[in-house]
Amino acid sequence: MALSEHEQRLLDQLEQQLHADDPKFASSMASSPQRTISTRRIVIGALMTVAGIxxxxxxxxxxxxxxxxxxxxxxxxxVYYATSRGKGSESAPMPQGNNKSAPVNRSGGFLSTLEEKWDERKREQP
Structure with missing residues (x-):
């Protein structure tokens, strides 16, 4: 199910706030194709495991x-080879979102900003 334009905008703002407040956590949680385990590694690892058995x-x-x-x-x-992620995956650059959304409130932190957005949204609804 596709997100509405408003929901997509809110999601982008949340992502930018997370990157601003805790970039290390945000980069560890980001999904990128370079960080996934390849099928080739799984097959080779499984064959090595069977040969070892x-x-x-x-x-x-x-x-x-x-x-x-x-x-x-x-x-x-x-087993180690099948579950590891290869050499090049850790040094892959993380894509950053565009910075044209609402400014980030650094004084209150991530959770307080979320609460403010939630209250704002509740006030706008009838």
Whole structure:
């Protein structure tokens, strides 16, 4: 369901206020395609995990402890690789919104600004 123009404007203002009040949190919560886990990494990691399980089972079946430990390490490395995010994703620049919306009230903080906007909206409604 699409947002109305007024709702979109309010959402943009909230986003800008969040970026102004707590840029570190805002950048950690922002969604960008560079920060997602790629399907390729998941597939390669899953294959490494399956290979590690097979090596582990082979080591247990033949009672070769070093082979079992190596299988466990390969399995762990596969899971780590599948769930990690690659090199280039952390240094990707975050897109910033346009700065033409309402000015940010820095004196009261993010929550007080939200409360003011909420009260304003309630006063405008019949």
């Amino acid at each position: 097979l090596i582990l089972l082979l080591g247990v079946a033949n009672q070769i402890i070093l082979l079992g430990v190596a299988g466990f390490l390969v399995m762990g490395a596969g």
